[in-house]
Structures are given as C-alpha cells and as structure tokens.
Amino acid sequence: MVVGETTWRIEVTATRAEDDARGRAMSHAARQAGFTSITAIRATRIYKLRGHLSAAAADVLAAQLFTDPVIETYVCTQHANWPDDDTVCIEVHLQPGVMDPVAQSALGAAAELLASRAASEADHIAEIRTGWRYHVAGIAKRHLAKELAQQVLANTCMESIYLRTGDHRDDLPQRFPEPPVFPFEKRTIAILGLDDDALAEVSRAGRLFLNVTEMRAIRDHFAALGRDPSDVELETIAQTWSEHCVHKTLKSAVTYRGKGFGAKRDRDVEVQYANLLKDTVMRATRELNKPWCLSVFADNAGIIDAGNDYGVAFKVETHNHPSAIEPYGGSATGVGGCIRDILGCGLGARPVANTDVFCVANPEMANDRVPVGVLHPQRILRGVVAGVRDYGNRMGIPTVAGGLFFDDRYLGNPLVFCGCVGVIPKERIAKAPCKGDRIVVAGGRTGRDGIGGATFSSGELTDAHADEFAHAVQIGNAIEEKKVLDAQLRARDHEGGCLYSCVTDCGAGGLSSAVGEMAEELGAVVDLDRVPLKYSGLRYNEIWLSEAQERMVFAVSPEKLDTLLVVFAEEEVEATDIGVFTGDGRIQLHYAGNEVALLDCDFLHNGVPMPTRAATWTTPRNDDLESESIPVYPNAEFELPHLLADLNICARDAITRQYDQEVQGGSVIKPAVGRGEGPSDAAVVAPHEIAPAVVALGKGMCPRVSDRDPYEMAIRAIDEALRNVICVGAHPERIALLDNFCWGGVGGENEMGSLVRACQGCYDAAIAYGTPFISGKDSLNNQFSLSPDDAERLGLPRRIAIPHTLLISALGMIDDATRCVTSDLKRSGNTLAVVLGDKGSSFDDLASRAVLHNVVANLVGSGAVAACHDISDGGLAVTLAEMCIGGKLGANVRCDVPLFDDMLAGYVLELHDADALSSLTGVDVRTMGTVTDDARFVIHGEGRNSLDVPVAELERAWRRQCGIDMESA
Amino acid sequence: MRQPRVIVLRAAGINCEQETQAAWELAGARCMIVHVNRVIENPSMLAECDVLTVPGGFSYGDDISAGRILGRRMMLALADGLIGVRDRGGLVLGICNGFQVLVQAGLLAAGDTAPATLAFNTCGHYLCRWVTVECANDHCVLLERGRRYFLPMAHAEGRIAIPEGAEVAADRAALRYAAGVERVGDVNPNGSWGAVAGLTDATGRVLGMMPHPERFVRRTQHPFWTAGDVPEEGDGLAIFKRAVDALR
Structure with a gap:
C-alpha cells in the first residue's frame, strides 16, 4: 500500500x-x-x-x-x-x-x-x-x-x-493484496542434446502438451541455430502447435482401413487421406463451388452472401474445459470469444445473434453419484446458462437458438458450444497487414488470467484439474467487449475509410496467437513493456501468452494511427501501439531492453510434424453398445406424456426466457412459437442491413448414433440441421453448414477411425444435399479421469469419454421475412400430412433424401404450408403434440407410420389446401387427418397405438423444464 | 409540420440505441445517437432537442445495481439539462435500463415525496417474455388512456419497490401489467408494487417504462405473427407516434 x-x-x-x-x-x-x-x-x-x-x-x-x-x-x-x-x-x-x-x-x-x-x-x-x-x-x-x-x-x-x-x-483480509515484483531474468530451456525421455519431461514439466516427435523437431531446429530456446520461444511454439490452434489431428494424413460407408458398410475398404479435413469437409465446399460462399475456412468465421452489399458471417466455438471447472466464467468467456471471432472476421462483422448448445449429464443426478473433482451437473447447467445469459444480454446480442442434450457420459466433461452470427459489408471482407503497419492492442488489460488456455484445452481433464489449471479460468467483462465493439465498428466505418488494414482477436494463446497469426507472412517486433497490464508482476512470457479476455489486435498504417487512437479514446477503450510488422519473417520480442525471443515464422507456422495416422473401424456388435434400458409402456396414451417429459425432448423455456431474444428488434422467429408457445425448429433474425432478407439458424446433433456409426451420425446431424431451417422457409440452394467436432479422444486407431467416418459422412451429405461447409472447429480430447478410489466407489470406469459428438449448425438465407413458417398449428380444418423420403428412414440413398428436402422446401416456399415441423427425437407423435401445444389446437389423425420412431427424419405439414400435396413426386407423402379446435390429440391407430388425450395434459408433461432450477442462478 | 428532434443517448453498455433510433424515425422524428460523454462535454446539446431518450441495455454493466452508475453520472453532470428539456415542453423517455437510469438520476419517483427504485425481479433472474401493459390515466403525454400495449420485456431488475407504508401515486403509475394474450406467467411478471410497469412525473412529460416499445414496431416482431390477425403496425410504434404528434 x-x-x-x-x-x-x-x-x-x-x-x-x-x-x-x-x-x-x-x-x-x-x-x-x-x-x-x-x-x-x-x-x-x-x-x-x-x-x-x-x-x-x-x-x-x-x-x-x-x-x-x-x-x-x-x-x-x-x-x-x-x-x-x-x-x-x-x-x-x-x-x-x-x-x-x-x-x-x-x-x-x-x-x-x-x-x-x-x-x-x-x-x-x-x-x-x-x-x-x-x-x-x-x-x-x-x-x-x-x-x-x-x-x-x-x-x-x-x-x-x-x-x-x-x-x-478466520482472520478477515484487512489489506489489499500486493502483486509480486518480477525482477527481469531471461530464462532459457536446455533441450539441445536431450533424448526422447528428457524431451518428454521438458514438455510435461512446462505443460507444453507437445509430443516427442514435436519436441524432437524443436530440438533439431534450435540445434541448427546453435542455441537453446528461451521459455517464451518454447511456449509460443507449444501454443501455435497446440491441437486447439493448429488442428493437427483433423489436418493430418490418415490411412483408413475398415468398413465402408453407407450402403457399402459391409465391405472392407482402404482409403488414404492426405489431409483429412481438406479431403472431406473442405473438399465438399470446393466441389460445390457456390458463388455465394464469400469466405470459407480462411478467416475467424465463414461468410456467405446476403444478396445485397453485405455478407453474413457465422462461427461456432466450444469452451468445454473451462466450463467444466468454472461453468459461469467458462460459458461467458466462450460467448465472448465467439463474438470476438465475428469482430475479427474480415475487418469486423456486426454481431446480430448468438446461439448456444450444451451437453451435460442428468441434472437430477443424486449428489453421491458425482465423482471427486467434478461439479454436479445441475450446478454446471445453471452456471453455463447464467454465463451465456449475462454475457450475451450485456453485449446486446440476442441469443435466439440453441440446444440441450443430456447423456451421463458428459458428467466430467460437459460440452459448451457458443455461436455468433454477424453482418459485414462485402468491401470489408478482405484484410492483410502491410509491412510497416503498427501493432495496436485494444480493449481489456492483460493480467495473469487464462495463461495456458490453448494447451489446457488440448489435454484431458482429471480429478486434480481444478487445482492445477485454476489459472486457466477466467471471468468475462462483457461491457469491456461491448465498448470494443462500438469503437471497432466506428473505426471500420470511418468516413475516410477503414482505419486499420487487419484485425484479429486474442483467443486462447493471447498476443502470441493474435500477433503470431497476423505476422505469419511478414514478421513482427513487439515491445512487451508497452502492453498495458492489470497489475505489475507479470513475467514477459505471461504478458505474451495470457488469454486475458476482451482484447483485439489491429494492424494500423502509421498515418492512420492517431485517428484510430482518438476514436478508441472517445469510446473509453484503451488502445496501445506495441510494435510493428517488419517484413523480415521473424517474431522478435523485447522486454526491459532485452531480446527475449527471435522466432522464424516459417518454422513456427509450418514446422509442426504431421505424421500419417492410422485409422480403423469395425462395426460394433449390438451387445457391445452401451444401450440405455428402454422403458416399455402399455400403450401410446401412456407413452406420449412420458416422452414429452423426457429430458431430451421437454420444454426449454426456463432457459431461453433468460436470454434476451428481442434486443436489436430483429427476431422474426423466436425459440417459442404460436399462441401456445411451442418449440420452433429454427430461429430467424432480420438484421437491418440485409432487409428484407432474413437469416435462419438451425442445428443438428445426435451423439448416441455415434456409438453405432459416426458416419451415420454425421449424416443424420446434417439432415436434422437442414430440416430445421427448411421448416421455417429456407431452401437447400441457400444453406451453409458449420461443423463442430467434439471427440472423446483420438489417441487410438479406432477413435481415429470414428473421426474419419464422421468426416466422410460430412462430405457425402454435403455433396448430396448441395450444402457447403463454411467454417468449423474441433475439440478432440473430451474425457475425464477419475481417481482409482472414486472409480471403485461409483462403479465407473477410470476414464469416462464423451460420446463422439458432432454439432452441425445450419445458416439459411430467406429472401423475405413474411414468407417464414412456424411449427404451431394455425387453423381448425386444415389438413395434416407426413412427408418422408421414398425409402423411409434409410440414409443409404442420400439422393432420395435430397429430393425430400427440396420438395418440402419448395412447398413451404410456395405458401401452401401453414405449419411445418421436423420429426426428430421422440418421433411422429411427439412432433404432432408439439404442433398442437404451439397452436393451442387439437389434431385428429389416422396413420400407419410408427408413432415413436426417433429415426424417422421427416416432416409434418399443416396445409392450407390439401391439393398442394397431389403434385409432389419422389417422396413418400401421407395425409393423416385434420387440425381440430377441441383441444384434444386423437390418433386412430391399431390397439396400443390409439390415443385420445387433452392437449393441456400433454403440455403439462412437456413443460417440466429439463430438470433445471433457475431460481438460484 | 415541424419534425421533432430526438437525442438517443449512448453509453458504455447501452445496447438498444439503434432500434430506438429506428423507431423514432419510423414515427416521423429526426433522431441522432449521442454518447453521454459528448453531452457531458457539451450540455447545450440538450437545449436544442425536443426529446431525450435513454434506451435499454446494461449501462456500465449494471454494476453495483441497474442504472446506478449512469444515473448518478447524469444527476451530477446533466440534471439541469434534463429538467430543462422537460420544462421547455419537451419529453424525456427512459426504456428498461433507461428507466432504471432515470430513477437513479432522481427524475422519477412514486410521488412528490416518496422515492421509488427498481429492485430485482421476484423470480430472482433475468426474464424475457411478452407482457400486456395498460395505461390507466391520461396524465402521461406519450400514452393513451385505456389503451393496452402488447410488448416484450427483458430485464432482471424491474420490480418497482418503495419505502414501507408508502404508495405509488395514481397519476404517477403510467403503465400497469394486465392480463392479455400472452400464454403464461404471472400477470405481474416481476412482482412490481401494484403491478406498475412504468412511472411518469408530475408534469407527465417524463416516462420510464420496463417493456420495450422499440422492439415492436413491425408485424413480424410479434411473437405469433405467423398465426395471423396481427396488424402491420406494432403497439410500440403507437407510443413514439403519440410523442411526435404531441410535439408538433
């Protein structure tokens, strides 16, 4: 003091x-x-x-x-x-x-x-x-x-x-804590001449998460230079080469030997991939070659054409490990990071909508079933919801779409996906720093928070993680980011032209990743002393690698620097010139008058060894699958309310009502639709820049199918995401996809094989449906190690890996808001019909699936459809019940389609005029009955498949609110 | 006809300024968005405007409590200017966070002597839903007596609280929550004293309200517009139009 x-x-x-x-x-x-x-x-x-x-x-x-x-x-x-x-x-x-x-x-x-x-x-x-x-x-x-x-x-x-x-x-704290003083001392790490064991120890001790092959490459690089690396050099390489940043697994060469794909699943095949991602997901985009794809896989987000002078950007990120340890801070900073991806895409897009998807264990689990080192799923769920709520609401970005999936294998490693959509002028998409541009860091100050975030995300969680990685946990400050947003968009739209030539966000890896990426072609000199700090006492490597939130890095030409600094000052945002892009291809860091790093950009960005991975796959036998015991119900009348109350089906409005869905005034279709507030298939938002066009946002996810076959999971997830946005009025001709791979692990050949199968599924479905991928992200190490005692106490395996989970997000452009359709029933007397692929629910013939989607999209676009709802979890009866709840109307139907088949993957339609169905070809369409105004749900089936229940009773079951109790969040 | 000049205030964390500006312009006003710091540097700006609007958001993160920091800043630096707008025959409108700011700035109260504040919702958390509010008197210039407005609310701290034994004067209770077309929930969604949703002052020229009129100006913003029977013009736009008419 x-x-x-x-x-x-x-x-x-x-x-x-x-x-x-x-x-x-x-x-x-x-x-x-x-x-x-x-x-x-x-x-x-x-x-x-x-x-x-x-x-x-x-x-x-x-x-x-x-x-x-x-x-x-x-x-x-x-x-x-x-x-x-x-x-x-x-x-x-x-x-x-x-x-x-x-x-x-x-x-x-x-x-x-x-x-x-x-x-x-x-x-x-x-x-x-x-x-x-x-x-x-x-x-x-x-x-x-x-x-x-x-x-x-x-x-x-x-x-x-x-x-x-x-x-x-206890003694209460009387004084303010005094930060430690850091006397400058440059540290080098001796790696020259080390053998594999010693290299592994260096990696482990420094928490670098680099494998021995990578450590050898680093040792040999520095041996050629004739010196050992400094600590910050080694940490910069570890960050740049981390799975989180370089996606080395998905981009590696893979030899796949195992069962074939789709209809060829019974034959053994061998397939070589030179680069798994490029040869599957990205290849589909390349081959489809849609002119409306403006920027794909190149920037912080993918961008598609809105049809006028603007593009629409979309990115979905995960923030799983931080959310496992500190759910509130983890999800909030996940939202914040994804919004910064949108601000850092092109020269900056204006965020217009957020999405969120959570995968957690049963929130009603008994307290004594929760392992040591794991937070109770109820606490995780409440925390992540509160984090998304508080960050998104404060940013003034509506959270309009999302999902929630329950499986007890997410117990130690929940998944938190955060998405953000932005709108960007087409002339602000291209960006590149120029030699001589100043490096300006703007926003929050740098502290010790979140050091090692990138490497932390790449490892597996253990019972001791909360202690070891407490420093990776962060608390967001949304208002700081809102100020950055306001300032950046002013600088982007400055009357004399954009005030900067390039921008990116500080994500995991901090300045190291932001400056490192921007300087990949040019090189840079940075004075770490100039970086504004929250408190003294940070070492130079902490300044460079801290993941402190709410910071953006800009490349600014010297003659525009003063103007930019004035704009930021007027918005109460600290912006500081910390260095220059040099053109010599090296990253040079200075601190206290010393050179603490001199790294070759080429080695940094291209030096990571990419060994060929082997992948296998054998179709699991039915009794190998961990199947839940499926309850048997005496009849449909009994089964339907139980299904509606299922955690994975029931209402989510206890969560969605906490998110501001209305800010910016652009919500056209909200999470709840109709007088009765039923569930919507997809959200639709109307950013003013692209009026009258609007954007539909949907998602597909079916992790349990991955137990059987990740190839089928990928196709089903894409199919569901597509059905979601088609239901509200989008057409496959204008739908783009995003992938988020969250795998339990990729250490073993079978796990690699599961990843290959999912990637191949992405390619096959994207090509068949004509829907390109524009962006993606992966998180491939989602498992939790229990202590031996705890595993024995709970009767659980030592390692709980999540089910391989692929989230597909769909972004559809719709020309006119007033053409959108919702799932709630509209008028008594209207005809109800079910539409399926002509091969039923088989996914072996993707061409027939594509016909199904196009036929329904055309029908919705023609204006003949009063309501449209996708059949997914729970099957046909659940779909119809949800439509009744939304419309506060009844239904009287007769049908020969299985009532409770989860895998049906079709559409239920309410038609203004049944004649519209007669012209449909190439699909299996069946008229079922009519909408009624007696508030009863009646199915005339055979025996146990008949039911006649008041819609109010179904609604009561459905509104159980997924086990979350938000009163205390 | 004269076009009223409106200033929509902006500050760190305010986030509804653009749609609020759009609503004023749709209603026929001329509207500019100005950062509060520019107004504090040059308070004479307020002398040249007919309406000051404090829009929704989370000014300064709603840290300490909702609207506290911006409200106290405005009370310190702009009190005379705000009262000047009102007393010259202009209007002051605070929406959601703007309402909280006007209360914290001392411009709105339960009556001549009784203060009021906006406390945490009884449900304990942020709540976004549509509500029906009703104007029960003809004291406030921006509202039509007897009219019901169906509007979205989105807040955590919107419960009007007053000292023990006090009450909100009848002419100050500009809007009250009422049962309407919304599906569920308590008629009084946040536990507000007397179900009051908005306050006006003794002149009727200052209005603070928790629901967001700027978020319902077009048909497609209505939560069940696809079910039909929804007019082109949203209930919220009526409030902005009435204000513009009053100033012409």
Missing part, C-alpha cells in the same frame, strides 16, 4: 429480506444442494476501497454510489470485523488477479463523484475490490459451513473463503 493511503470497507445490506435477491437465491441453491436445514441466508455486498480517502469521502461514496436508500442500508468501517452475534457467517472474496468487473465500473464512477465535491480536493481513490458476506441460519457446524461455502457460495479456484462459526473465526 502506498504511504498515506487508507482502506475503507463498505457493507451494503437490503433492509427487507424480500429485497435481498442474492441471499434468497443462495438459500434456494443451498437447499437444493442438500443443505436442507438452512432456513435463510442473508447477503451483504462488500466494497473495499483503497486511496487517499477521508471518512467523509468514504461516507459520500457509500451513501450516494453504493447504496440504494429505498431498499438498502450501509455500514462504513476501516477494519473488517466479524459481527457481534453468533450466527454462522461466511465471507467470499475474489482472489488477487481475478477480474472484478463491478470494481472496474465502480472505480470510474467513484472517482467522478469525488471530483465533483468542492471540499475534497485531496480525496483520491486508487482501487476497489468487491466481496460478499453471508449470514446463514439453520446450520452451526463448521464443516457444514465450509462445505456450503465450497459447494454453493464460492468457487475456490478463483475465490477465497473466510468462516466464522461459534468462536472459531
């Missing part, structure tokens, strides 16, 4: 319990987590102030800034003391270095308030930190209080806990 400074502590408490939202939420969460004896928790917000502050000044801040006099009271003290009563009392404070957005916002307001007081010229505020105090009624024992704090009130990987139970009092 600086001499003469004082510290103050302001405690703000709601006067009435009903106004204590935090306390009520926490007591609810506590009871839900099993602390059933708790009767009440009261919360007190703590603001700790440091600066030259008189008592009067501290009191003014407390009264006029921190307290709402209508519902709150405050206490202002110089020392932290436990209260004089005998309740259990718990304080939670952020650890030093963890982002505290509230404190950042409050600091500026406090300084302004102090400056406005004539009598207080001497007052100055230097720092604010925030914390919480909880008074807990209903428990007394110290170990219970500690468990409560650890499981409900705090996340110990970023917060510290202080307890007062009875006479046992």
Whole structure:
C-alpha cells in the first residue's frame, strides 16, 4: 500500500429480506444442494476501497454510489470485523488477479463523484475490490459451513473463503493484496542434446502438451541455430502447435482401413487421406463451388452472401474445459470469444445473434453419484446458462437458438458450444497487414488470467484439474467487449475509410496467437513493456501468452494511427501501439531492453510434424453398445406424456426466457412459437442491413448414433440441421453448414477411425444435399479421469469419454421475412400430412433424401404450408403434440407410420389446401387427418397405438423444464 | 409540420440505441445517437432537442445495481439539462435500463415525496417474455388512456419497490401489467408494487417504462405473427407516434 493511503470497507445490506435477491437465491441453491436445514441466508455486498480517502469521502461514496436508500442500508468501517452475534457467517472474496468487473465500473464512477465535491480536493481513490458476506441460519457446524461455502457460495479456484462459526473465526483480509515484483531474468530451456525421455519431461514439466516427435523437431531446429530456446520461444511454439490452434489431428494424413460407408458398410475398404479435413469437409465446399460462399475456412468465421452489399458471417466455438471447472466464467468467456471471432472476421462483422448448445449429464443426478473433482451437473447447467445469459444480454446480442442434450457420459466433461452470427459489408471482407503497419492492442488489460488456455484445452481433464489449471479460468467483462465493439465498428466505418488494414482477436494463446497469426507472412517486433497490464508482476512470457479476455489486435498504417487512437479514446477503450510488422519473417520480442525471443515464422507456422495416422473401424456388435434400458409402456396414451417429459425432448423455456431474444428488434422467429408457445425448429433474425432478407439458424446433433456409426451420425446431424431451417422457409440452394467436432479422444486407431467416418459422412451429405461447409472447429480430447478410489466407489470406469459428438449448425438465407413458417398449428380444418423420403428412414440413398428436402422446401416456399415441423427425437407423435401445444389446437389423425420412431427424419405439414400435396413426386407423402379446435390429440391407430388425450395434459408433461432450477442462478 | 428532434443517448453498455433510433424515425422524428460523454462535454446539446431518450441495455454493466452508475453520472453532470428539456415542453423517455437510469438520476419517483427504485425481479433472474401493459390515466403525454400495449420485456431488475407504508401515486403509475394474450406467467411478471410497469412525473412529460416499445414496431416482431390477425403496425410504434404528434 502506498504511504498515506487508507482502506475503507463498505457493507451494503437490503433492509427487507424480500429485497435481498442474492441471499434468497443462495438459500434456494443451498437447499437444493442438500443443505436442507438452512432456513435463510442473508447477503451483504462488500466494497473495499483503497486511496487517499477521508471518512467523509468514504461516507459520500457509500451513501450516494453504493447504496440504494429505498431498499438498502450501509455500514462504513476501516477494519473488517466479524459481527457481534453468533450466527454462522461466511465471507467470499475474489482472489488477487481475478477480474472484478463491478470494481472496474465502480472505480470510474467513484472517482467522478469525488471530483465533483468542492471540499475534497485531496480525496483520491486508487482501487476497489468487491466481496460478499453471508449470514446463514439453520446450520452451526463448521464443516457444514465450509462445505456450503465450497459447494454453493464460492468457487475456490478463483475465490477465497473466510468462516466464522461459534468462536472459531478466520482472520478477515484487512489489506489489499500486493502483486509480486518480477525482477527481469531471461530464462532459457536446455533441450539441445536431450533424448526422447528428457524431451518428454521438458514438455510435461512446462505443460507444453507437445509430443516427442514435436519436441524432437524443436530440438533439431534450435540445434541448427546453435542455441537453446528461451521459455517464451518454447511456449509460443507449444501454443501455435497446440491441437486447439493448429488442428493437427483433423489436418493430418490418415490411412483408413475398415468398413465402408453407407450402403457399402459391409465391405472392407482402404482409403488414404492426405489431409483429412481438406479431403472431406473442405473438399465438399470446393466441389460445390457456390458463388455465394464469400469466405470459407480462411478467416475467424465463414461468410456467405446476403444478396445485397453485405455478407453474413457465422462461427461456432466450444469452451468445454473451462466450463467444466468454472461453468459461469467458462460459458461467458466462450460467448465472448465467439463474438470476438465475428469482430475479427474480415475487418469486423456486426454481431446480430448468438446461439448456444450444451451437453451435460442428468441434472437430477443424486449428489453421491458425482465423482471427486467434478461439479454436479445441475450446478454446471445453471452456471453455463447464467454465463451465456449475462454475457450475451450485456453485449446486446440476442441469443435466439440453441440446444440441450443430456447423456451421463458428459458428467466430467460437459460440452459448451457458443455461436455468433454477424453482418459485414462485402468491401470489408478482405484484410492483410502491410509491412510497416503498427501493432495496436485494444480493449481489456492483460493480467495473469487464462495463461495456458490453448494447451489446457488440448489435454484431458482429471480429478486434480481444478487445482492445477485454476489459472486457466477466467471471468468475462462483457461491457469491456461491448465498448470494443462500438469503437471497432466506428473505426471500420470511418468516413475516410477503414482505419486499420487487419484485425484479429486474442483467443486462447493471447498476443502470441493474435500477433503470431497476423505476422505469419511478414514478421513482427513487439515491445512487451508497452502492453498495458492489470497489475505489475507479470513475467514477459505471461504478458505474451495470457488469454486475458476482451482484447483485439489491429494492424494500423502509421498515418492512420492517431485517428484510430482518438476514436478508441472517445469510446473509453484503451488502445496501445506495441510494435510493428517488419517484413523480415521473424517474431522478435523485447522486454526491459532485452531480446527475449527471435522466432522464424516459417518454422513456427509450418514446422509442426504431421505424421500419417492410422485409422480403423469395425462395426460394433449390438451387445457391445452401451444401450440405455428402454422403458416399455402399455400403450401410446401412456407413452406420449412420458416422452414429452423426457429430458431430451421437454420444454426449454426456463432457459431461453433468460436470454434476451428481442434486443436489436430483429427476431422474426423466436425459440417459442404460436399462441401456445411451442418449440420452433429454427430461429430467424432480420438484421437491418440485409432487409428484407432474413437469416435462419438451425442445428443438428445426435451423439448416441455415434456409438453405432459416426458416419451415420454425421449424416443424420446434417439432415436434422437442414430440416430445421427448411421448416421455417429456407431452401437447400441457400444453406451453409458449420461443423463442430467434439471427440472423446483420438489417441487410438479406432477413435481415429470414428473421426474419419464422421468426416466422410460430412462430405457425402454435403455433396448430396448441395450444402457447403463454411467454417468449423474441433475439440478432440473430451474425457475425464477419475481417481482409482472414486472409480471403485461409483462403479465407473477410470476414464469416462464423451460420446463422439458432432454439432452441425445450419445458416439459411430467406429472401423475405413474411414468407417464414412456424411449427404451431394455425387453423381448425386444415389438413395434416407426413412427408418422408421414398425409402423411409434409410440414409443409404442420400439422393432420395435430397429430393425430400427440396420438395418440402419448395412447398413451404410456395405458401401452401401453414405449419411445418421436423420429426426428430421422440418421433411422429411427439412432433404432432408439439404442433398442437404451439397452436393451442387439437389434431385428429389416422396413420400407419410408427408413432415413436426417433429415426424417422421427416416432416409434418399443416396445409392450407390439401391439393398442394397431389403434385409432389419422389417422396413418400401421407395425409393423416385434420387440425381440430377441441383441444384434444386423437390418433386412430391399431390397439396400443390409439390415443385420445387433452392437449393441456400433454403440455403439462412437456413443460417440466429439463430438470433445471433457475431460481438460484 | 415541424419534425421533432430526438437525442438517443449512448453509453458504455447501452445496447438498444439503434432500434430506438429506428423507431423514432419510423414515427416521423429526426433522431441522432449521442454518447453521454459528448453531452457531458457539451450540455447545450440538450437545449436544442425536443426529446431525450435513454434506451435499454446494461449501462456500465449494471454494476453495483441497474442504472446506478449512469444515473448518478447524469444527476451530477446533466440534471439541469434534463429538467430543462422537460420544462421547455419537451419529453424525456427512459426504456428498461433507461428507466432504471432515470430513477437513479432522481427524475422519477412514486410521488412528490416518496422515492421509488427498481429492485430485482421476484423470480430472482433475468426474464424475457411478452407482457400486456395498460395505461390507466391520461396524465402521461406519450400514452393513451385505456389503451393496452402488447410488448416484450427483458430485464432482471424491474420490480418497482418503495419505502414501507408508502404508495405509488395514481397519476404517477403510467403503465400497469394486465392480463392479455400472452400464454403464461404471472400477470405481474416481476412482482412490481401494484403491478406498475412504468412511472411518469408530475408534469407527465417524463416516462420510464420496463417493456420495450422499440422492439415492436413491425408485424413480424410479434411473437405469433405467423398465426395471423396481427396488424402491420406494432403497439410500440403507437407510443413514439403519440410523442411526435404531441410535439408538433
């Protein structure tokens, strides 16, 4: 602390319990987590102030800034003391270095308030930190209080806990933590002459996640230079070569030996791929050669033509490992990172919609079934929802589409997919830094948060991960990113032309990845001393590699630099010139007057060894498959409500209602459709730049099919994503796809084989349907290692790998918003029909599937369709029930199609005029019956397949809200 | 006919400025978006406008509490200018976060002596849904007595709270939640005192409301427009048009 400074502590408490939202939420969460004896928790917000502050000044801040006099009271003290009563009392404070957005916002307001007081010229505020105090009624024992704090009130990987139970009092923190001082010392890592074992040890000790082949290549490169690498050089290579950044598995050469694909599945084949991704997913795009694909696989997002002067960009990212450890921060920074991909695509697109998909274990799982080192699925789900909500809502970007999938193999390694759609002027797509351009970093300051994010994401999770990788966890600050967005778009659209020649975001890998990628052709010199820091004490390698959020890097020509800096200053965004793009093809880093790195860009970007991988596949026998026991129901009337209440089918509005779906005023089709708020197949948004055209967003995912055959999973996922957007009015002629591969692992040949099969499925379906891929991302190590004791206690395997999961996102352009169709039934008397491929649900003949999609898309486009809904999980009866719920209408049908077949993959249509069906060819179309206004769902089937139930009863079952309890989020 | 001049305020975290500007322009006003810092640097801007609108968003992250920081900044630097707009016969409109800001800036209260604040929703979290609100009196210039407006709300802190024993004066309760065409949920979605959804001041020329009129100006924004029977013009646009008419 600086001499003469004082510290103050302001405690703000709601006067009435009903106004204590935090306390009520926490007591609810506590009871839900099993602390059933708790009767009440009261919360007190703590603001700790440091600066030259008189008592009067501290009191003014407390009264006029921190307290709402209508519902709150405050206490202002110089020392932290436990209260004089005998309740259990718990304080939670952020650890030093963890982002505290509230404190950042409050600091500026406090300084302004102090400056406005004539009598207080001497007052100055230097720092604010925030914390919480909880008074807990209903428990007394110290170990219970500690468990409560650890499981409900705090996340110990970023917060510290202080307890007062009875006479046992922890010392409360009185002072502000002082960051360590870092005396400069350049470190080199001795690798010359090391053998394989020693190289592996260097990789392990440095958490580099580089394999021995890669370590050898690095050793040989530096041997040729005649020196050992510095720590930051080695870490830069590890980051650049990480699976997260270079996708070396998907881009590797693969020899596949195993069962053939589709109709040839019974024959053994051998296939060589020179580059798996390029020879499958990207090849489909190349061969389809759609003129409306403006930028594919080249930038931070794929871009398609909107039909006027704009393009539409779409990117979906995963943020799985951070979300496993800190769900709220993990999903929030996942959203933030994906939005930055859109800002960093071309010269910057304006974000117009977010999407989210979560894969988690059963949120109603018993507490004692959860392994050590794993957060309960309920806590994960609540946390990731709250993270998406708080980041997306604050950014002013509507979260309009998503998905939620439950399988207990996601227990230790949940999946969190975050997508973002943006709109970009076509003339702002091309970008490239020029020799001599300045390197400008803008946005949040750099701290120690998130160091090693790229390498962390590439490893597997273990029971000790939360401790080892606590530093990879981050808290987002959406408002910082919103300011960056505002400033960047002003600079992009500046009257004299764009103020920068290139931009990219700081993702995992920080400046190392952002500057490294932009400098790939040119080389760069960076002065690490100039990078603005949150606090002192960072080493040079931490500055270079920190994953600190909300930062973008710009290449700015020297004559435009001043103008750009003014624009950013006006938007209250810090922007700093940290170096220059040189043209000599080397990355040169300086710190404290020393050269700490001198890396050859060619080696950095092209030196990673890409060995040929072997891949095999044998079709699993039925009894090898881990199948869930499928319950047997006496009849359809009994089965349908149970299916509607299934976790993977039931309503999601407890989640979607927490997302702002309406901001920007562009939502045309929302997650809930119709008077009865049924489920929509896809979202439709209307960015003003591309009016009257609109964008449809859908997704397809069927991880359980991957147990049987990942090839079929890929095709089914694509088919479902396509059906989703076709239902709302898109046509396969204008649909683009995104892939997100999340694999359990790719270490073994069979796992590689499963990846090959999925990639080949992507190619085959994309070609058959005429729908190109434009972007993608992979995360290939999603497994959790239990401790031996825990595995035995729970009767689980030592390693739980997720089911191989391919998320397909579809982006469809629709010419006119008013042509969109929703799934809710519209009018009594209308005809209901089911449309299937002419080979039923077989995926062996993709050409017939393509006909199905085109026929339905044309029919929807003709205006004959009143409602259209895709048949997926649950089958036909569930699809029809959802349409009834949405429309608040009934249905009376007779049909010979299986009612509950998950694999049917067709469409249910409501038609204004049944005659429209007569002209359909090449598909299997069956008229089923009519829409009724008696609010009953009636199926005339044989025996057990008949049912007659009130729609209200079906709706009650369906609205069970997927086991999530958001009251405490 | 004179075209009213509208300033839509922008600040770090405000995020509804573009659609709010679009709604004003659709209603016939001339509208510009200005950063609050530019207004603080040059408060005379307020003397040249007929309407000041504080749009929705999360000004300064809603840190400390919703609207607190921007509200206190405006109270310190712009109080005279805001009151000037109103007293010259102009209008001040705060939507959602803008309403929270106007309350924190001291421009809106439960009555002449009773303060009001916007506290956390009773449900404990952010809630985005459509609601019906009704104008029960003819005190507020922007609203039509007896009219119902079907609009989206999207907030976490929209519950009007007042001191124990106080009440919201009848003429200040500009809008109340009412049962309408929406499917579900409590009629009073956030537990607001007296189901109040919007407040006006003694002059009726300042309005703060939690639902978002700028998000329902076109038919295709309605949550079940595909089911038919939805007019081309959204209920929200009526509020902007009435304001423009009042200023002409």
